[in-house]
Amino acid sequence: MTAERSPVVRRVVAGLVAAAVVVPLVLLWQTSRAPGRFSVTETGAFERGSGPRTATLEGHAGHGGGNAATATSVDALVAPTGPADVALTLTARAERVELAPGVTTDAYTVNGTTPGPTVRAVQGDLVEVTFVNESVPGGATLHWHGMDVPNAADGVAGVTQDAVSVGGSHTYRFVADDAGTYWYHSHQVSHEQVRKGLLGAVVVAPADDAPTAGGPEVARLLDDAVDVPALVHRYGARRTVQGTTGDLPVAVPPGTAARVRVINTDNGVLPVWVGGAGFRLLAVDGTDVHDPPEVRDRAVVVPAGGRADLLVVAPADGAAARVELGGSSAVVVGPDGATSSPTRRPTATLDLLTYGTPAPLGLDPAAPDRSFDYVIGRAPGFLDGKPGMHWTVNGHTYPDVPMFEVARGDVVRMRIDNRSGTPHPMHLHGHHVVVLSRDGVAASGSPWWTDSLEVADGEVYDVAFVADNPGIWMDHCHNLPHATEGLVAHLMYTGVTTPYLLGHDSGNVPE
Ligand SMILES: [Cu+2]
Incomplete structure (x- = not known):
C-alpha cells in the first residue's frame, strides 16, 4: 500500500514545493508591475x-x-509675475544633422541645431522661455539642469508638467538667481532625447557688482577673459564640443585668459586637463570655488551632468594651451594660428575635497x-x-x-x-x-x-x-x-x- 501511494505523495509534495516557489514569484511579479497611471x-x-x-x-x-x-x-x-528680461522661443525638432562633412545622424535639434542656442542671462534676470515641440515623437520638455528654478519650471514630465506633445508648447519662467554654468535638456524619455541632442548650454553672468570668490588676481584675469561655453556631447561614438568634432580654437593674445565652461552632457565622467599651461578651477556646478589656486598636471573629473569652469591663460611665448576634453577634443587657447599637440592625461586628479580654501x-x-x-x-x-x-x-x-x-x-x-x-x-x-x-x-x-x-x-x-x-x-x-x-x-x-x-x-x- 505504502509503496503504491508513495509516488502520489511524492508528486503532491513536489507540486506543493513548486507552488511554494512559483506562487510568491508570481505575486512578486504582479506587485512589481507599475500601475498604468500613478502619482x-x-x-x-x-x-x-x-x-x-x-x-x-x-x-x-x-x-x-x-x-x-x-x-x-x-x-x-512659480516665478514672480512681471515682464521678462530675457525672452526667447526654443523649438525642438526631429531631424538629420551633419556632425562633420559627410557624417550625418538622426538627432533632436533646438532652433535647428544641436546643441541648441546658448541661453544667456545676467544674474537677477527674469527668464521666459517658450518651448515648442514641432516634431519630437512622444513629447518633450525642458529641464534647467543645476538651476534652482521654481518647481513649476523644473520640466519633469509627470511630476511638474505633462510632456509637450507634437504641436504643443509650454512656457518656463524663472529668475536666474545664481551666476554660473548650467544646461537645459529634455526630461521626457531623457535617456534617449538627451543622447540624441535635445539640449543646450545656459550661462548666467554675474551682476556688475557681484564680488568674485577667486580673489583679486582672478578678478584681474577675468576682466579681459574670453568666455567660452564648451558643451561636450557624444553622438554615437563621436565626441563633440559645441556640436563640432575635433579642436575648438579660441583666439586670444599671449597672457590673456579664457574662461572655459565645460559641460558634461554624457552618461559617464569626462576627464578634463590642460596641456601647455596651468589652470584654475573657477567654479563647480555653477558655484564659484573660494580662492582657487593655480595647478598643473591634474585632471578634473567632471561627472555626468556636471560643469567645471576652467580659467586658462594663453602662454606668454605665443604657444597655445590645450584644454583637453576626454582626450579626443580640446579647446585651444592662444593666438590665431598657434599650433599645439595633444597631451596625455595626467595621472593625478584634482580632489575637490581639499581644493581652495574654506568659507562660510x-x-x-x-x-x-x-x-x-x-x-x-x-x-x-x-x-x-x-x-x-x-x-x-x-x-x-x-x-x-x-x-x-x-x-x-x-x-x-x-x-x-x-x-x-x-x-x-x-x-x-x-x-x-x-x-x-x-x-x-x-x-x-x-x-x-x-x-x-x-x-x-x-x-x-x-x-x-x-x-x-x-x-x-x-x-x-x-x-x-x-x-x-x-x-x-x-x-x-x-x-x-x-x-x-x-x-x-x-x-x-x-x-
Ligand atoms: Cu547610476
Missing part, C-alpha cells in the same frame, strides 16, 4: 528621516502630501533638522514585471523608491552610500548640496557645492543643504539609462501635491 506622491516610500523636525510631522497623513485645504500644487510654485557655508550641518540615508544597492527581483538585477534605493525598487519628506527651512543632511557595484552621478533637482565628507574624511578646501556628484562604488558621501525651494524634486542618477532602470528617488516638501501622473498610460516618461 509620484502615491507610490513613494515616505521617509521623514531622523532629527528634531520629524516629530512635527506626527499624525500627518503622508501619502498625498497633506489635506486639500492646506495643499499647494506644483503649478502654484551659510548653514550649520552639525545641527540638522533632518537626516536621511540614500543607500544605493542592487538586488535580484522584478522591476515593472521584468526579472533581473535591479537598482535599489534604501532597499526599494522603482516606483516604491523613497520620497524624502522635508519642510521649508529645514537644514537637511543626507548620506549617499553606494553599495551597488557601479559608480553613479547623483543629481538632486532644485537645490545645491555641499559636500561635508567622503568616506568619513571631512572636506577641508573651498565649500564644494554640487548638483551632480560622482559617487564611486563603495564610497559614502555626507552632504547637506537647506530646504529653501518648495516642490517635488527628482533626486536621481544622471547616468540616464540607470534612471530608466529605476535609480530614482524624490524630495518632497510637506503639503505639496502634483496633478500630473506617471505610468505607461500617462504619456509621461521622465527618465
Whole structure:
C-alpha cells in the first residue's frame, strides 16, 4: 500500500514545493508591475528621516502630501509675475544633422541645431522661455539642469508638467538667481532625447557688482577673459564640443585668459586637463570655488551632468594651451594660428575635497533638522514585471523608491552610500548640496557645492543643504539609462501635491 501511494505523495509534495516557489514569484511579479497611471506622491516610500523636525510631522497623513485645504500644487510654485528680461522661443525638432562633412545622424535639434542656442542671462534676470515641440515623437520638455528654478519650471514630465506633445508648447519662467554654468535638456524619455541632442548650454553672468570668490588676481584675469561655453556631447561614438568634432580654437593674445565652461552632457565622467599651461578651477556646478589656486598636471573629473569652469591663460611665448576634453577634443587657447599637440592625461586628479580654501557655508550641518540615508544597492527581483538585477534605493525598487519628506527651512543632511557595484552621478533637482565628507574624511578646501556628484562604488558621501525651494524634486542618477532602470528617488516638501501622473498610460516618461 505504502509503496503504491508513495509516488502520489511524492508528486503532491513536489507540486506543493513548486507552488511554494512559483506562487510568491508570481505575486512578486504582479506587485512589481507599475500601475498604468500613478502619482509620484502615491507610490513613494515616505521617509521623514531622523532629527528634531520629524516629530512635527506626527499624525500627518503622508501619502498625498497633506489635506486639500492646506495643499499647494506644483503649478502654484512659480516665478514672480512681471515682464521678462530675457525672452526667447526654443523649438525642438526631429531631424538629420551633419556632425562633420559627410557624417550625418538622426538627432533632436533646438532652433535647428544641436546643441541648441546658448541661453544667456545676467544674474537677477527674469527668464521666459517658450518651448515648442514641432516634431519630437512622444513629447518633450525642458529641464534647467543645476538651476534652482521654481518647481513649476523644473520640466519633469509627470511630476511638474505633462510632456509637450507634437504641436504643443509650454512656457518656463524663472529668475536666474545664481551666476554660473548650467544646461537645459529634455526630461521626457531623457535617456534617449538627451543622447540624441535635445539640449543646450545656459550661462548666467554675474551682476556688475557681484564680488568674485577667486580673489583679486582672478578678478584681474577675468576682466579681459574670453568666455567660452564648451558643451561636450557624444553622438554615437563621436565626441563633440559645441556640436563640432575635433579642436575648438579660441583666439586670444599671449597672457590673456579664457574662461572655459565645460559641460558634461554624457552618461559617464569626462576627464578634463590642460596641456601647455596651468589652470584654475573657477567654479563647480555653477558655484564659484573660494580662492582657487593655480595647478598643473591634474585632471578634473567632471561627472555626468556636471560643469567645471576652467580659467586658462594663453602662454606668454605665443604657444597655445590645450584644454583637453576626454582626450579626443580640446579647446585651444592662444593666438590665431598657434599650433599645439595633444597631451596625455595626467595621472593625478584634482580632489575637490581639499581644493581652495574654506568659507562660510551659510548653514550649520552639525545641527540638522533632518537626516536621511540614500543607500544605493542592487538586488535580484522584478522591476515593472521584468526579472533581473535591479537598482535599489534604501532597499526599494522603482516606483516604491523613497520620497524624502522635508519642510521649508529645514537644514537637511543626507548620506549617499553606494553599495551597488557601479559608480553613479547623483543629481538632486532644485537645490545645491555641499559636500561635508567622503568616506568619513571631512572636506577641508573651498565649500564644494554640487548638483551632480560622482559617487564611486563603495564610497559614502555626507552632504547637506537647506530646504529653501518648495516642490517635488527628482533626486536621481544622471547616468540616464540607470534612471530608466529605476535609480530614482524624490524630495518632497510637506503639503505639496502634483496633478500630473506617471505610468505607461500617462504619456509621461521622465527618465
Ligand atoms: Cu547610476
